[in-house]
Amino acid sequence: xxxxxxxxxxxxxxxxxxxxxxxxxxxxxxxxxxxxxxxxxxxxxxxxxxxxxxxxxxxxxxxxxxxxxxxxxxxxxxxxxxxxxxxxxxxxxxxxxxxxxxxxxxxxxxxxxxxxxxxxxxxxxxxxxxxxxxxxxxxxxxxxxxxxxxxxxxxxxxxxxxxxxxxxxxxxxxxxxxxxxxxxxxxxxxxxxxxxxxxxxxxxxxxxxxxxxxxxxxxxxxxxxxxxxxxxxxxxxxxxxxxxxxxxxxxxxxxxxxxxxxxxxxxxxxxxxxxxxxxxxxxxxxxxxxxxxxxxxxxxxxxxxxxxxxxxxxxxxxxxxxxxxxxxxxxxxxxxxxxxxxxxxxxxxxxxxxxxxxxxxxxxxxxxxxx
Amino acid sequence: xxxxxxxxxxxxxxxxxxxxxxxxxxxxxxxxxxxxxxxxxxxxxxxxxxxxxxxxxxxxxxxxxxxxxxxxxxxxxxxxxxxxxxxxxxxxxxxxxxxxxxxxxxxxxxxxxxxxxxxxxxxxxxxxxxxxxxxxxxxxxxxxxxxxxxxxxxxxxxxxxxxxxxxxxxxxxxxxxxxxxxxxxxxxxxxxxxxxxxxxxxxxxxxxxxxxxxxxxxxxxxxxxxxxxxxxxxxxxxxxxxxxxxxxxxxxxxxxxxxxxxxxxxxxxxxxxxxxxxxxxxxxxxxxxxxxxxxxxxxxxxxxxxxxxxxxxxxxxxxxxxxxxxxxxxxxxxxxxxxxxxxxxxxxxxxxxxxxxxxxx
Numbered sequence: 001x002x003x004x005x006x007x008x009x010x011x012x013x014x015x016x017x018x019x020x021x022x023x024x025x026x027x028x029x030x031x032x033x034x035x036x037x038x039x040x041x042x043x044x045x046x047x048x049x050x051x052x053x054x055x056x057x058x059x060x061x062x063x064x065x066x067x068x069x070x071x072x073x074x075x076x077x078x079x080x081x082x083x084x085x086x087x088x089x090x091x092x093x094x095x096x097x098x099x100x101x102x103x104x105x106x107x108x109x110x111x112x113x114x115x116x117x118x119x120x121x122x123x124x125x126x127x128x129x130x131x132x133x134x135x136x137x138x139x140x141x142x143x144x145x146x147x148x149x150x151x152x153x154x155x156x157x158x159x160x161x162x163x164x165x166x167x168x169x170x171x172x173x174x175x176x177x178x179x180x181x182x183x184x185x186x187x188x189x190x191x192x193x194x195x196x197x198x199x200x201x202x203x204x205x206x207x208x209x210x211x212x213x214x215x216x217x218x219x220x221x222x223x224x225x226x227x228x229x230x231x232x233x234x235x236x237x238x239x240x241x242x243x244x245x246x247x248x249x250x251x252x253x254x255x256x257x258x259x260x261x262x263x264x265x266x267x268x269x270x271x272x273x274x275x276x277x278x279x280x281x282x283x284x285x286x287x288x289x290x291x292x293x294x295x296x297x298x299x300x301x302x303x304x305x306x307x308x309x310x311x312x313x314x315x316x317x318x319x320x321x322x323x324x325x326x327x328x329x330x331x332x333x334x335x336x337x338x339x340x341x342x343x344x345x346x347x348x349x350x351x352x353x354x355x356x357x358x359x360x361x362x363x364x365x366x367x368x369x370x371x
Numbered sequence: 372x373x374x375x376x377x378x379x380x381x382x383x384x385x386x387x388x389x390x391x392x393x394x395x396x397x398x399x400x401x402x403x404x405x406x407x408x409x410x411x412x413x414x415x416x417x418x419x420x421x422x423x424x425x426x427x428x429x430x431x432x433x434x435x436x437x438x439x440x441x442x443x444x445x446x447x448x449x450x451x452x453x454x455x456x457x458x459x460x461x462x463x464x465x466x467x468x469x470x471x472x473x474x475x476x477x478x479x480x481x482x483x484x485x486x487x488x489x490x491x492x493x494x495x496x497x498x499x500x501x502x503x504x505x506x507x508x509x510x511x512x513x514x515x516x517x518x519x520x521x522x523x524x525x526x527x528x529x530x531x532x533x534x535x536x537x538x539x540x541x542x543x544x545x546x547x548x549x550x551x552x553x554x555x556x557x558x559x560x561x562x563x564x565x566x567x568x569x570x571x572x573x574x575x576x577x578x579x580x581x582x583x584x585x586x587x588x589x590x591x592x593x594x595x596x597x598x599x600x601x602x603x604x605x606x607x608x609x610x611x612x613x614x615x616x617x618x619x620x621x622x623x624x625x626x627x628x629x630x631x632x633x634x635x636x637x638x639x640x641x642x643x644x645x646x647x648x649x650x651x652x653x654x655x656x657x658x659x660x661x662x663x664x665x666x667x668x669x670x671x672x673x674x675x676x677x678x679x680x681x682x683x684x685x686x687x688x689x690x691x692x693x694x695x696x697x698x699x700x701x702x703x704x705x706x707x708x709x710x711x712x713x714x715x716x717x718x719x720x721x722x723x724x725x726x727x728x729x730x731x732x
Contacts, residue, residue: 023642027651034655038662045412045495048672066521093528094699096691099669118522125530126698128538129412129495130669135525136502143509146519155517159477160484161508163501165491166458176494192654196647203646204565283646284558285390291550291654292398296543300409307496308461309418310443315409329461336492337459 006215010223011230014197018231032189032235036242039185040178045305047133051080053098055089060109062117067102070141077137089122099124100134167336178247179335180304180328182239183265187298187324188291189235190266194228194273195290198366199283211368221274221362228270236262253334257344261334264351265327269294271358272323278366298324303332323354373577374585381559381589395593398547399601400609407540407610414499415535416443417464420457423447425473433485434467436511441503458490464500465489467508477515529615529699537612541697542666544601545690548594548625552632553639553657555590557649560640560728569732579729587637587725591629598625615700623703624692627713631685634720641727660684685720688712 018025052071056063071077080098083089092098103120111117121138123131147157201207210220240262243249251258273290280286299305301319308329311319319325326347333339333347386392419442423430437444445463448454457463468486476483487504489497513519530537560583563569572582599622607614614621635656643649662668663677663684670681681687692709695701703710 021645021647024645024647024651027648027655031651031654034658038658039667042662042668042673042677044668044672046498046672047669050669051671094701095695095705099671112520116518116520116522118524121523121525123525123527125527126538126694127669128530128535131527131530132413132499133502135527136499136506138523138525139506140502142521142523143506143513143519146513146521147509149520150517157509157512157516159508159512160482161487161505162484163487163489163505165489165497165501167490167492173494173498176492180494188654192650193647196650200646203562280390282388282390283650284554284562285388285394287558287646287650287653288398288550288554289390289394292394292402292547296402296406300405303461303493305412305494306410307417307464307490307493309463310416310496312416332461332492333459339459343459 002216002219006219007223007226010215010220011226014224014227015230028193028231029235029238031192032185032239033242035185035189036178036181036239040181040242040247043177043181045129045173045177047130047137048075050077050100050130050134051098052077053081053083053089053092053101054079054104055083055086055101056104057106058104058108060104062109062112063104063119066104066119066142066145069145070102070138093122093124096124096126099130174247175249176332176336178243178249179331180302182243182262183302183324183328183331184295184298184304185239186232186236186262186265186327187269188294190228190232190269191273191276191290191294192287193231194224194270195276195286196283197224197228197274198277199280199286202281203283217363217366217368221359221366224274224277225267225270225359225362228273229267232266232270233263236266249335251335252338254338257341258331258334261327261330261344261348261351264348264355265323265330268323268327268351268355268358271355271362275358275362275365278362294324297322301325302328304328323351326350326354374581377577377582377585378589378592381586382593384559385555385589385593395551395597398551399544399597400605402547403540403543403601403605404609406543407536407606407612410539411535412495413535414441414496414503416440417496417500418443418445418462419500419504420445420448420454420463420466422449422451422454422466422468424471425469427474429474429477430469433469433508433511436507437467437504454488458488461490461492463490464493464496465504467504477512534612536610537698538694540606540610540612541694542690544598544606545686545693546661546666547601548598548628549632549660549686550653550657551594551597552591552629553636553653554649555594556587556633556636557640557643557653558646559586559590560637561643561646561649564643565645573732579732580725583637583725583728587630587633587721590636591626591633595622595625595629598622614697616696617702620696620703621693624689624696624706624710624713627710627717628685628689630721631689631713631717634717634722634724635685637721637724637728641724641731660686663687664690666690685713685716688716 071079089101101122103122108117108119123134125131276286276289301322302324330344330347333344421434454466466488468488470483473483485508487501489501491497602618639649639652643652663681664686670678688709692706695706
């Protein structure tokens with residue numbers, strides 16, 4: 001017989017336990033908050049203040065002119081040190097003193113006057129994304145300089161290229177990162193919290209009280225699920241306050257849909273954590289398993305940092321097995337694109353299906369007796 | 372002898388915890404493999420469509436200039452509606468729009484404009500896509516008129532094709548190491564607290580400090596073994612990225628880091644009474660350590676305050692040193708500043724962490 005009262009007594013017990021345990025209470029609230037702040041704020045993919053080394057064999061007016069063009073903006077590059085030999089330069093690159101270097105060869109100016117001057121850009125490739133961005137900055141400055149030089153000779157390029165950013169007109173990447181971080185945080189934090197809810201009773205032995213009590217499997221699991229859901233909903237509210245007031249991400253779509261899909265996703269990730277709690281008999285294993293199974297997939301297969309359209313077939317297939325993939329898409333659609341409901345509906349339905357499957361698995365594998 | 376027996380007990384206990392063992396193996400193999408082959412922040416395979424109103428020889432020539440594996444041409448679009456559609460459904464990173472009479476106007480020298488429409492809801496790809504596309508179009512058109520007076524020849528050191536695999540394999544390995552080092556010793560101690568074993572220990576003839584150190588050392592050993600396994604097997608064989616330095620150097624540096632991180636773990640243990648606290652505190656410590664290490668955001672791009680704080684992240688020195696050994700082939704003895712920082716931090720944290728732990732019992 002299903003009794004709502006028993007479900008709530010489980011919830012009440014868990015919440016009371018949490019309220020009495022001050023350190024747990026504080027940390028449970030602090031974890032999602034700190035993740036959101038650190039990665040939402042701190043994850044800057046734009047590359048700034050790159051320390052450059054310069055080795056100018058030519059030491060001519062023109063080489064200095066090019067150098068000044070590169071650093072004139074002041075935001076992207078600055079000259080950390082001038083070098084006099086390639087050996088020194090290599091050493092500085094190896095030990096990370098400079099991240100890139102400009103090498104102007106002898107006769108750079110002469111060659112330019114004859115037709116084409118070439119110089120080298122050496123980049124530390126340890127961090128590939130940074131290397132690519134540095135390359136693209138320098139290329140852009142050089143292109144611009146080429147156009148200017150030709151214009152002085154009276155040659156004007158008839159074509160202009162105009163980049164336009166859709167959905168995020170000013171290309172404010174902080175917005176995209178902040179919204180993406182919300183999805184990642186909600187994949188991790190609720191799961192980690194609920195991953196210990198059952199296994200802790202197994203380890204301390206108090207699970208025997210449950211085995212012999214009149215409470216049913218369904219009621220017990222529902223109680224635990226509700227506990228996780230309630231705690232995470234509170235956290236969700238705090239995260240939304242951050243998104244709206246601190247990050248000030250403009251919301252283009254419907255607020256109601258945003259809340260609805262987020263609550264649905266919290267339930268999914270709570271049910272996932274609970275499943276690990278049902279499976280394992282050690283809290284350490286359940287915890288580390290949850291972290292490993294949520295962190296990498298939800299960063300990797302969801303389009304958090306890399307576009308979904310660049311995934312290979314295999315990766316795309318894997319992505320469809322990960323709930324965060326759907327939630328990330330929902331979030332981006334609602335936040336930036338104000339997509340019509342017909343685009344959102346399938347994803348909402350899929351998340352619901354995930355929830356039912358995960359909860360059923362919980363029900364299937366939880367046994368009210370010692371294994 | 373007592374110490375060795377304790378060490379043996381911890382190792383056996385770890386090995387018998389099947390769940391933990393499974394995840395440790397997973398983390399040091401598949402997890403690293405997935406991260407290394409999956410996360411690539413550079414522009415790879417960026418899908419794009421073309422809206423070619425001109426459909427001339429020149430416009431097709433221009434589109435053929437977008438090279439694989441950076442770009443991936445998906446096809447032509449006719450209407451603005453379908454442009455919106457592919458971007459809404461995330462089927463492309465961008466669309467190149469070429470206007471009517473592009474070829475004619477180009478030949479006559481009349482003004483015309485190519486549009487690069489980018490999906491702004493992507494993070495790294497949207498910037499690189501527009502930067503590369505703009506560059507390619509300019510180069511193409513410039514090439515029709517004149518030889519560019521200045522040319523830059525870029526050369527990427529240590530990692531010629533800027534492959535993310537190399538960086539991600541090591542970066543994920545170091546992250547996994549940190550996670551396990553923060554958690555395992557603390558979990559081992561708090562488990563005893565939860566079970567009530569600690570009371571027995573305090574009355575046993577064994578000094579408490581020996582007991583604590585044994586736990587850190589045992590877990591450190593286990594992580595070190597897994598690191599060696601991940602290095603020789605996962606990284607070098609499965610992901611198959613080159614290792615330029617000396618493996619022993621890498622492991623020695625890891626050993627230093629083991630002390631630092633397990634010292635931190637003892638702090639967690641001394642604060643915690645149950646595993647919930649351990650788990651949440653582990654994440655709370657892990658996040659700033661990861662962030663301040665400069666692995667995701669270059670330290671020079673951080674706000675000033677965080678740049679100063681980054682001195683505190685032990686992972687910063689470890690990553691610096693480990694990547695220098697693995698990717699640049701620098702010998703350990705040349706990494707004096709990283710070694711010094713790790714030793715100082717490790718010594719202090721390990722001593723303090725264990726001291727606090729003993730005090731709290």
